[in-house]
Amino acid sequence: MTPLHHIGEFLRNLLLLVPLGVVRLLFLMLLVGLLVWVLRLPNSETAPEGSSKPFENLKIWAALALGIQILIYSIL
């Protein structure tokens, strides 16, 4: 056994203590955090120049993709 084995075993035992409910929350927080970041992006970065049509704004489609992910990781 090397010191790396001891460190690895310590980390593994530590992570075993984390309940799966908390892990699920961690996955969801990652996705929700990303969704908030996407929604806060300025329209100049997410829509073509001079466009006023809402469906041309990529923010909506990115939010939809993330929304589906949040739903999937909430139930599966």
Add this chain to the structure above:
Amino acid sequence: MTGSLSTVDYLVLLLYLAGTLGLGLWIGRRIKTGRDYFLAGKSLPWWAVGMSLVATDIGGTDIIGVGGAAYSFGLSVGNFEWIGCVPAMIVGAFIFIPIFWRLGIYTIPEYMERRFNVGARAALATCWLIFMACNLGIMLYASAKMMHVLFGWNEAACILYTAGMVGVYTLAGGLAAVVYTDVIQCAVMIGGCLLALVIGLSDLGGIGGMLEKIREVEAAQGVTAGERTSLILPVDTQSPFPWTGILFGLALVLSPAYWIGNQAIVQRSLGAESEFAAKASYIWGALLKNLIPVIVAVPGLIALAKFPELKDGDQAFPMLVSELFPIGLKGLFLAAFIAALMSSVDSYLNAAATIVANDFYKRFRNPEASDAHMLFVGRTVTAILLVWAILFAFQVANMEGKGIYAIFQTLMAFFQGPALALLLTGLLWRRANGKGAFIGFLGGVAVAVGLFALSNESVTAALGWEPLFQVPEPFLYFSVWAFLVSITLIVVISLATPPEPEEKIRNLVWRGREEKDDPTS
């Protein structure tokens, strides 16, 4: 499945192959320069690039393999297409891809030289080239082997026919041919797999019927109820997908490294017709990615519910098709399998040729090469790589049983983590410099190789140690540690040495909203 294929099935397959080849050759008539060949003349629409991203990512062996993994380990394999793709594609769309597109670069290593130095470019280009060149042979051989098992076709003939088909249209039309044929391949692939899902579910009486059968199988096999349909598995799971590897290794390291740093993936967005199209292609790809586990992994679960006694998970998808598909539709699944195979091989072939031509030939041998000459170089390199891939595929066939698969599955994990460290610091941290990047990258690769050695049974047995990792195939963990070591080295060395001049890194680093809004910046 061989015996159950009819003339109609073969006709469906031939129709698909003829359509793909014809489209590729037709596009090839319009290719006049190296820029046309490598970047499709920056003319690609977002919808084509997005579908090509998805088709490139899913290989022929993946369709069978993901279904097989779902059969053996459950839905957790879907993480590779969900959290292992969608978040990274969205971050890539809004931060990384627009910068690469605006710079007009041909390759990711080219960005590394502009941002850091030629050493960082050469190191990354070498790693990618070795991986891609070997992977081409592996993909050809693995798919040929699968076709032999599934359909009884001759392995050598499969290698030669696939390489020949892909080679002809990739040589003729470059990136444009690859992307537009990928569109057909993506549609055929999704159609074929969707059919398996619909027919399979209706046979089981819907989702409720499938879940009920799976619970019975779980009880019979002594598996915790619900594990086969859960995405998040505990650290001590018997499957190769514990949540720690999925979150830290896949979602936070391998996935962003793949979607923003893999030349075979990023190159098609560099050929988009506008910066907006480049961004939109990644978002469209992310939306499509939400569908992939449903049509590829869920059929594995359907097979588990219908045939729980299979010894090899890779037989799950073909068994389902063989038992449930009517004549004609089996040909569509066969076309879907071959479409997935071709869309990956053509992309890696084109990307490897782009790296050789631009990062080695033009950079070191002939910097003054004209755009017309680069077209000739691109086609020559593509032909050489194709011959190499065929020879390597036959070599892999001879080396089977000597651990070649395990080595190459792990090869990408060796440098993906360090490559991500380079990309993140290069694009997001102005203080990162060339010295830090070069040493950090090599240090990270060395750590990944060291961890691989310490997990390899033959090495640890010789040293009298236990393997370092307890999960089977711990490549997700190599990449996490290699990334952490790499980024630490880059930060420490960059802070200890002079920064890059401001005029050198202008436009090469992402600027946050506040800074962009400031007219004086």
